[in-house]
Amino acid sequence: MRKLITLLVCGAITTQLSAQISITAADMPVAGDTLRYSNVTALGSNINLSNTGANIAWDFSTLVPISQAVDAYKTAMQVNPVYALTISTSAYGYKVADSLPGMGGILPISVKDLYTFFAKKTNPSRFIAEAFGANISGLPTAANYSDPDEWYFFPLQFGNHDSSTFKLSYSLASVGAFSQAGNRVSTVDGWGTIMTPHFTSPVNCIRIRSVINEVDSISFSGTSFGIPRKSVEYKWLLNGEHYPALWVTTTLVGSTETITTVRFRDHYRPALGIADLNRSITMLSVYPNPVLNGKASISIPSAWQDYQIEVFDVKGSLLISQNNNPHISTEQLSSGQYLIRVSSDNGIGFAKFLK
Numbered sequence: 001m002r003k004l005i006t007l008l009v010c011g012a013i014t015t016q017l018s019a020q021i022s023i024t025a026a027d028m029p030v031a032g033d034t035l036r037y038s039n040v041t042a043l044g045s046n047i048n049l050s051n052t053g054a055n056i057a058w059d060f061s062t063l064v065p066i067s068q069a070v071d072a073y074k075t076a077m078q079v080n081p082v083y084a085l086t087i088s089t090s091a092y093g094y095k096v097a098d099s100l101p102g103m104g105g106i107l108p109i110s111v112k113d114l115y116t117f118f119a120k121k122t123n124p125s126r127f128i129a130e131a132f133g134a135n136i137s138g139l140p141t142a143a144n145y146s147d148p149d150e151w152y153f154f155p156l157q158f159g160n161h162d163s164s165t166f167k168l169s170y171s172l173a174s175v176g177a178f179s180q181a182g183n184r185v186s187t188v189d190g191w192g193t194i195m196t197p198h199f200t201s202p203v204n205c206i207r208i209r210s211v212i213n214e215v216d217s218i219s220f221s222g223t224s225f226g227i228p229r230k231s232v233e234y235k236w237l238l239n240g241e242h243y244p245a246l247w248v249t250t251t252l253v254g255s256t257e258t259i260t261t262v263r264f265r266d267h268y269r270p271a272l273g274i275a276d277l278n279r280s281i282t283m284l285s286v287y288p289n290p291v292l293n294g295k296a297s298i299s300i301p302s303a304w305q306d307y308q309i310e311v312f313d314v315k316g317s318l319l320i321s322q323n324n325n326p327h328i329s330t331e332q333l334s335s336g337q338y339l340i341r342v343s344s345d346n347g348i349g350f351a352k353f354l355k
Helices: 002-017 081-085
Strands: 034-040 056-059 065-072 092-100 111-121 126-136 139-153 161-171 176-195 203-220 223-237 246-253 256-265 280-283 295-298 307-312 318-323 327-329 337-344 347-354
Touching: 056 203, 065 092, 081 139, 092 126, 126 161, 139 176, 223 337, 318 327
Parallel strands: 056 176, 092 280, 280 347
Antiparallel strands: 034 065, 034 256, 092 111, 111 126, 126 139, 139 161, 161 176, 176 203, 203 223, 223 246, 246 256, 295 327, 307 318, 307 337, 337 347
């Protein structure tokens, strides 16, 4: 009898540890949250994104953190009182980048302290990105999404499937304009338990996979670029944490996904140091410029060991994509103006060149 009771107790514990959970608005960040996470080198993380479904035991305990950062959620009023004139006083958000430099002529202005602001909405219950704020050429500038970006519809449960659109437009200090428009398709495609270097014992979670199709349009000085971007976000969400246990982003080209960032909810690790922002946006140089000999080289920061280079024309068509090689062949390109985007764990860089 004692053995039978022991088996029943063990079975009950196992069932509890692998129970399906439901994520609600109460599990989202709130104003005042300071949520710390650690970054992992994307290349070599060995994360199997296809491993999902019902009652999965995800074990990411061997991930090696290389740096830390903090997302501090502040109200629009706390960030800049001027923002409260445009953005809802109940909206709150975090700094997504410290600065967006002039980038050698790509944007003839300075953009600093970029924030995304969020809100919890009802009917239906959802968590949305609803506004943007930044200092543009020294002027505090805020803009509301004309079509908010719905990150989550609640309750989030295994098997849920949602689709929504979004659009954000704002002027760039009277010299041009910037807009983002696209759609987000999300599926809760897994549930089970997760372990990380922070959660050393299994905790119940669900996994949500979001495919984001986006076009970033930049207009200035009579030139317009429309840059398409397709990415996928994987988030393992827990009850009561306000932040994913693990957050993986990928770029999607055709059916091929390439992991670009890996972060996990974490505690303070003194040896790693702390940053108070996400990936920065950096000015890069191309030489020679104009390109005359069929080959261009990009000045990649020495800290960027793993990176992806993409070359776009003025219509936003992706013409070249390569990894970890700063030298690009331009022989197949016709005469004209081109935009380069470099993506890495450490930051995102842009450059412009003529051929």
